[in-house]
Amino acid sequence: MLEKTLVAVLPFIVVLTIGAVFVGRYLARVFQGQHTFLTPIVGGVERGLLRIFGVRQDEEQTWKQYAVSLLLFNALGLCFLFILQLLQQWLPGNPQHLGAVRLDTAFNAAVSFMTNTNWQSYSGETTMSYLTQMLGMTVQNFLSAATGISVAIALVRGFVRRSTNSIGCFWVDLTRALVYVLLPMALVLSLVLVSQGTVQTLRPTVALTTLEGQAQRIAVGPAASQVAIKHVGTNGGGFFNANAAHPFESPNPFTDLLLVFSLLLIPAALPFTFGEMLGDRKQGTALFLAMLIMFSIGLGISLHYELAGNPALAQAGVAGGVNMEGKEQRFGPIMSTLFAQSTTVTSTGAVDSMHDSFTPIPGLIMVFNMTVGEVIFGGVGVGLVGMLLYVVLTLFIVGLMIGRTPEYLGKKLEPREMLMAVVGLLGPPIAMLLMAGLAFSIPSAVASAANTGSHGMTEIIYACASAAGNNGSAFAGLNANTPFYNVGLALLMLVGRFATILPGLAIAGSVAAKKRVQSGVTFSTTSTLFVFMLIFVVTIVGGLTYFSPLVLGPLLEFLKLR
Amino acid sequence: MKELKRALIVFGILVVITGIIYPLTVTGIAQLTMSHRANGSLVTVNGHVVGSELIGQQWTSPKYFHGRPSANNYDASSSGGSNLGPSSADLEKSVAERIAKVRSENGLAADATVPADLVTASASGLDPDISPESALLQVQRVAAARGLVPSAVENLVTVNTRKPFLGIWGQSRVNVLELNIALDKLSETP
Known part of the structure; x- marks a missing residue:
C-alpha cells in the first residue's frame, strides 16, 4: 500500500513543481507587461478592453486608490449576484422553472462567491437556474480569482519598488489576470473535461426509463465551463450538489487528477512569480x-x-x-x-x-x-x-x-x-x-x-x-x-x-x-x-x-x- | 464618483465576457464536436434511452448486477452522500444491514467479509461503478437467475473491467449499466 501511495503521489508533486515554475515565470512576464507566447492572440483583446474601460496601460494608483477600486468592483459583484438570484424566476435560462432563491440563502451565496469562498448552503441543481449559474456563479468565479491575483501582484510590486507611492493599477492587473491567465486556462480545461464526459448543455433535465422499468430524471446543464474555472480560480463551488464527486463534473480518474492539478497550479506558481519579479528567484x-x-x-x-x-x-x-x-x-x-x-x-x-x-x-x-x-x-x-x-x-x-x-x-x-x-x-x-x-x-x-x-x-x-x-x-x-x-x-x-x-x-x-x-x-x-x-x-x-x-x-x- | 462609473463599465463588460461569451463558446464547441459527451453520455438500447453511462441506477432484480448503496436512492436530479461520520451509530447499523443482505442474496458464509464499495454509500449517490471484487461476488447469483454458465458471466465482468488511469491513479472498476446491458445481450444470443 505504501508503495502504491508513493507511486501515485510523488510524480504528482514533481509535475506540480515543474508546472508551477513555468507558470510562475509566465505570470511575472504578464504582470510586468512583457511579451508572452499568448500576446499575439490576446494582446489585442487586452488593449481593446483597457481602451473601453478608459484605463491607460501605464496608469498607476496609490494603495488607497487601488483598494477603493477593488472594493467598488467587488461590491458591484455582490449586489449583482444577490439580485440575480432573487429575479431568476422571471428571467430566461431557467428550463426547470426554479423559483427565486430565499433571501438569506441568496445573501450567503452572493457573499460566498464574491469572496472566492464558494461555501454553498444550497444544492446547485435544485436551486440555481442555468442563467444564474453562468451569469452569477461563473462570473464571480472569474472575478474573485482575478481580484486575488491582482492583490498578490500589487503586494509583490510594493517589495520590488522603492521610494514611490504607487503599486500598479487594479484595472490593468484585473484585465491581465483574466485575459492572459484565467480565461485561456479555463477554456482549455473545460473542453478537455467535456471530452471525458463532463456535461455542457443548455437542455433541461433528461427523463428516462431504466432497464428495470424505473423512472430516472438526470440533471444536466452547462457544467464544464463552471467546473473549469472553479478549479483554476480556487473557487470550488460545484455546479451539482455533490461537486466533483458527481460523475458529470469529474467522470474518471484522469479528470480528477487534472482537477487537483489545476486547483494547485496558480497558487503554487505565485511564489515563483514573486521571486521572478524581485529578480531574486531564491526568495x-x-x-x-x-x-x-x-x-x-x-x-x-x-x-x-x-x-x-x-x-x-x-x-x-x-x-x-x-x-x-x-x-x-x-x-x-x-x-x-x-x-x-x-x-x-x-x-x-x-x-x-x-x-x-x-x-x-x-x-x-x-x-x-x-x-x-x-x-x-x-x-x-x-x-x-x-x-x-x-x-x-x-x-x-x-x-x-x-x-x-x-x-x-x-x-x-x-x-x-x-x-x-x-x-x-x-x-x-x-x-x-x-x-x-x-x-x-x-x-x-x-x-x-x-x-x-x-x-x-x-x-x-x-x-x-x-x-x-x-x-x-x-x-x-x-x-x-x-x-x-x-x-x-x-x-x-x-x-x-x-x-x-x-x-x-x-x-x-x-x-x-x-x-x-x-x-x-x-x-x-x-x-x-x-x-x-x-x-x-x-x-x-x-x-x-x-x-x-x-x-x-x-x-x-x-x-x-x- | 468617476471611479464608480469606471467600476460599472468594467463590471458590465466583464459580466458579458465571462458570463455569456465564455460559457456559450464552450457550449458551442462542445455541442458541435462532442455532443454525445456534452449531453450526458446517454446510452440507448433498441432506440430507447435507458440511462447515462456515467450515472448509476438502482438495480433490484437478482438477474442484474447491483450497484453501490446510495444516500439519495439514485435520484440523479439531486446528488449527494450520507455525510455520516466514521463513528456514527447510523453508519454502523446501515453497513451491518447491507452486509447481511449481500451475504444472504449471494449465498455467502455468515462470516464472509464483503468489499467496502458494495456496502457503503458513495459520495455522489450516483456512482456508476463497483469494484471487480463486488461484481465477481454476484456472478453465481446472476448466472443462476438467468440460467447461464457462471464462467461466461465471469468472463463478461473481466471484459468490462476498467483499470486505473495509467495503472496508477484511481481504482479498478466495472460500470454496472454497461455490464448489465452486455449481460442482456449475452442472454439473447442462443
Whole structure:
C-alpha cells in the first residue's frame, strides 16, 4: 500500500513543481507587461478592453486608490449576484422553472462567491437556474480569482519598488489576470473535461426509463465551463450538489487528477512569480518550499490514517475496513485524500468525496489547513499575501531574538507593517472563534449538525473555519441553510477575505514608499533555517489558536474509535 | 464618483465576457464536436434511452448486477452522500444491514467479509461503478437467475473491467449499466 501511495503521489508533486515554475515565470512576464507566447492572440483583446474601460496601460494608483477600486468592483459583484438570484424566476435560462432563491440563502451565496469562498448552503441543481449559474456563479468565479491575483501582484510590486507611492493599477492587473491567465486556462480545461464526459448543455433535465422499468430524471446543464474555472480560480463551488464527486463534473480518474492539478497550479506558481519579479528567484523558492513541506506532511499524515480504514467498519465485516463511505469507486481513498488535502490547503473547497465521512485524523488535518489562514499554497493570490504576512511576523520574532529592526528584501519592517500583519493574521481567527462560540450557545444552531458528539462538534468548527478561511468545503452533514448560519457565515467570509486583502494592500503601499537599505547584518530569508522558522510560526499560530476545538472534536473522536 | 462609473463599465463588460461569451463558446464547441459527451453520455438500447453511462441506477432484480448503496436512492436530479461520520451509530447499523443482505442474496458464509464499495454509500449517490471484487461476488447469483454458465458471466465482468488511469491513479472498476446491458445481450444470443 505504501508503495502504491508513493507511486501515485510523488510524480504528482514533481509535475506540480515543474508546472508551477513555468507558470510562475509566465505570470511575472504578464504582470510586468512583457511579451508572452499568448500576446499575439490576446494582446489585442487586452488593449481593446483597457481602451473601453478608459484605463491607460501605464496608469498607476496609490494603495488607497487601488483598494477603493477593488472594493467598488467587488461590491458591484455582490449586489449583482444577490439580485440575480432573487429575479431568476422571471428571467430566461431557467428550463426547470426554479423559483427565486430565499433571501438569506441568496445573501450567503452572493457573499460566498464574491469572496472566492464558494461555501454553498444550497444544492446547485435544485436551486440555481442555468442563467444564474453562468451569469452569477461563473462570473464571480472569474472575478474573485482575478481580484486575488491582482492583490498578490500589487503586494509583490510594493517589495520590488522603492521610494514611490504607487503599486500598479487594479484595472490593468484585473484585465491581465483574466485575459492572459484565467480565461485561456479555463477554456482549455473545460473542453478537455467535456471530452471525458463532463456535461455542457443548455437542455433541461433528461427523463428516462431504466432497464428495470424505473423512472430516472438526470440533471444536466452547462457544467464544464463552471467546473473549469472553479478549479483554476480556487473557487470550488460545484455546479451539482455533490461537486466533483458527481460523475458529470469529474467522470474518471484522469479528470480528477487534472482537477487537483489545476486547483494547485496558480497558487503554487505565485511564489515563483514573486521571486521572478524581485529578480531574486531564491526568495520565491524559499516560500514555495515552506508551502510544499507543510503540504506534504499534512498529506502524509492524512494518507496514513485514511488508508488504515475505519475499525468500526472492519468489525462489521467490511474487507480491510476500507473507508469507502462518501467516496467514489473510480477515485478510491488515495485520490480522495490527495484531493481533500489539496482543496483545503488552497481555499478551493471543491470535493471529490464527502469530507464528513473521512476518518477523524484527516478531518483534523483539513481543519488545520484552513485555520492557518489558507497559506499552504492558499487561494489564488491571497495565499501568497497571507504567507507574506506570516513572513513579516516571523522576521519580527527573529528581530526580537537578535535585537535588531527586522528587514525583508532590503525594506525595514516597522510597527506599521507589523500592525497590519497582525490584523491580517488574527482578524479571521478571532471572528471565527466568536462565531463558533455563538453557534455552540444556540440550541437550534447545534441541532443543525447531523452527527452527534465530537463529530457533530467538528461539523460546526469545520463550517466556521471554512468560511473564515474562504475555503468553502464542508462537513456537509451540517444543515447550514438556516438564517443564522447563512448570515453569520457570510459575515465571517467577508472578514476572512478583506482582513487579508486590505492589510496586504496597506503593506504594499508602505513598503513601496521605503528606500532599500543594505545594513549588512540581516537574517537570510533564503536559508533553510528561515524556511523552518516560517513553518514553525505558521504551525504555532494556526495550531494553538484552535487547539481546544481540535482536541474536543476530531482528536477525541479518533481516540473513541480505536 | 468617476471611479464608480469606471467600476460599472468594467463590471458590465466583464459580466458579458465571462458570463455569456465564455460559457456559450464552450457550449458551442462542445455541442458541435462532442455532443454525445456534452449531453450526458446517454446510452440507448433498441432506440430507447435507458440511462447515462456515467450515472448509476438502482438495480433490484437478482438477474442484474447491483450497484453501490446510495444516500439519495439514485435520484440523479439531486446528488449527494450520507455525510455520516466514521463513528456514527447510523453508519454502523446501515453497513451491518447491507452486509447481511449481500451475504444472504449471494449465498455467502455468515462470516464472509464483503468489499467496502458494495456496502457503503458513495459520495455522489450516483456512482456508476463497483469494484471487480463486488461484481465477481454476484456472478453465481446472476448466472443462476438467468440460467447461464457462471464462467461466461465471469468472463463478461473481466471484459468490462476498467483499470486505473495509467495503472496508477484511481481504482479498478466495472460500470454496472454497461455490464448489465452486455449481460442482456449475452442472454439473447442462443
